[in-house]
Amino acid sequence: MDKLLIEGGKRLVGETSISGAKNAALPILCAALLSAEPVTFTNVPQLKDVATLLALLGQMGVKIEREGDTVTLDASALDNPVAPYEMVKTMRASILVLGPLVARCGEARVSLPGGCAIGARPVDQHIKGLQAMGAEVAVEHGYVHARASRLKGARLVADVVTVTGTENLMMAASLADGTSIIENAAREPEVIDLANCLIAMGAKISGAGTGVIHIEGVPRLHGAQHSIMPDRIETGTYLCAAAATGGDIRLTGAMASSLDAVIGKLIEAGCTVQSEPKAIRLSAPPRLSSVSLRTAPHPAFPTDMQAQFMALDCIAQGTAIISETIFENRFMHATELQRLGADIHIDGNTAIVRGVERLQGASVMATDLRASASLVIAGLTAEGETTIERIYHLDRGYERLEEKLAALGAKARRIK
Numbered sequence: 001m002d003k004l005l006i007e008g009g010k011r012l013v014g015e016t017s018i019s020g021a022k023n024a025a026l027p028i029l030c031a032a033l034l035s036a037e038p039v040t041f042t043n044v045p046q047l048k049d050v051a052t053l054l055a056l057l058g059q060m061g062v063k064i065e066r067e068g069d070t071v072t073l074d075a076s077a078l079d080n081p082v083a084p085y086e087m088v089k090t091m092r093a094s095i096l097v098l099g100p101l102v103a104r105c106g107e108a109r110v111s112l113p114g115g116c117a118i119g120a121r122p123v124d125q126h127i128k129g130l131q132a133m134g135a136e137v138a139v140e141h142g143y144v145h146a147r148a149s150r151l152k153g154a155r156l157v158a159d160v161v162t163v164t165g166t167e168n169l170m171m172a173a174s175l176a177d178g179t180s181i182i183e184n185a186a187r188e189p190e191v192i193d194l195a196n197c198l199i200a201m202g203a204k205i206s207g208a209g210t211g212v213i214h215i216e217g218v219p220r221l222h223g224a225q226h227s228i229m230p231d232r233i234e235t236g237t238y239l240c241a242a243a244a245t246g247g248d249i250r251l252t253g254a255m256a257s258s259l260d261a262v263i264g265k266l267i268e269a270g271c272t273v274q275s276e277p278k279a280i281r282l283s284a285p286p287r288l289s290s291v292s293l294r295t296a297p298h299p300a301f302p303t304d305m306q307a308q309f310m311a312l313d314c315i316a317q318g319t320a321i322i323s324e325t326i327f328e329n330r331f332m333h334a335t336e337l338q339r340l341g342a343d344i345h346i347d348g349n350t351a352i353v354r355g356v357e358r359l360q361g362a363s364v365m366a367t368d369l370r371a372s373a374s375l376v377i378a379g380l381t382a383e384g385e386t387t388i389e390r391i392y393h394l395d396r397g398y399e400r401l402e403e404k405l406a407a408l409g410a411k412a413r414r415i416k
């Protein structure tokens with residue numbers, strides 16, 4: 001297994017570019033299933049999760065052409081509406097094929113994604129919504145079997161704000177007979193990006209980005225082109241890395257408007273942040289001030305940035321209280337940060353982080369995608385060398401990580 005070896009203590013200074021958003025690309029690639037005409041997506045990040053999903057779509061009969069960050073998908077010969085366990089178990093977001101398959105083919109067999117390191121990750125809201133639209137759904141032998149001759153528009157009230165649940169149901173409702181309303185919908189920018197892609201394909205959607213989304217079903221969707229939005233979590237991760245090292249960086253291709261809560265916290269910590277139309281600049285003081293935060297659905301502070309911010313608070317001046325309200329087990333990075341000398345006390349879904357002067361380099365283990373990013377940030381600030389094991393987690397969500405870190409002056413190299 002690959003390891004990442006980081007020499008800490010270097011200020012991050014320089015410029016690098018932001019790739020397309022993983023969590024926008026995944027639902028948007030699934031949207032291709034809704035049309036019998038080819039669709040072309042640009043700014044698609046070259047990530048493990050994207051490759052996994054393209055393989056899953058390919059075995060369903062979707063023809064795929066990939067040229068760099070441009071992907072063309074043709075689902076005209078879609079003939080196998082099945083997402084097998086072997087493929088779904090490596091990437092939970094595969095559940096996003098469920099809604100499109102039922103809407104386009106009238107049936108779907110999708111392996112239950114199961115939990116993952118950060119939590120149980122149930123999909124009951126996805127199933128409840130499809131049933132409300134008239135689908136027969138049975139969960140047996142670890143698979144979701146869904147069938148509907150044609151979905152009917154319905155009023156869908158989510159019990160909990162769910163990003164992929166909102167996305168699955170918005171895609172399904174696009175081809176339903178009649179109008180659907182999704183209430184208590186997720187408001188993440190990636191939901192808006194998916195809606196914009198569906199509208200380009202002929203869907204009739206309004207309200208994406210608010211808690212109430214209206215979808216008027218249409219008989220079919222046509223081909224389209226769409227460029228994936230920039231990755232706001234990748235952006236936030238590099239901003240945190242620069243903040244932790246007293247650095248001064250510029251990220252091109254970034255979209256500041258999708259990161260207000262994170263930028264607000266970085267400014268509270270003592271950083272200066274300048275937003276341009278397609279770039280963000282951050283310069284940091286030699287030492288940050290501790291900043292408390294509480295994760296919640298967009299536009300509040302994103303759970304996907306909690307681990308990265310905890311790394312900042314480990315070496316900041318003061319004590320921070322971090323509350324994780326979305327997932328039940330998303331503090332696994334804390335024990336690894338403690339190996340680097342961090343002073344963290346976990347009490348349920350709250351972490352108390354007392355800032356120390358300096359972390360000490362050590363060997364640590366990545367457990368999930370964003371926890372790994374947190375360890376990279378800590379390693380960049382720690383004294384001496386930090387080795388991060390199991391960095392396949394990082395490869396799922398960060399394109400050309402070492403290259404981008406090197407562009408910012410970091411000393412990080414991969415050991416096979």
Ligand code: EPZ
Nearest residue numbers: 023093121122123124125126160161162163164304326327
């Ligand atoms: C999406 O996951 C993201 N993944 C996650 O990013 C992100 O952490 C999460 O949203 C929250 O922002 C993608 O977009 C591919 P949820 P998702 O459904 O949709 C509960 C990363 O690091 N829930 O919004 O699976 C659930 O247990 C990944 O890139 C139900 O109870 O998350 C959780 O507590 C990690 N029933 C809460 O809702 C359901 O049917 C939010 O989950 C669905 C969810």
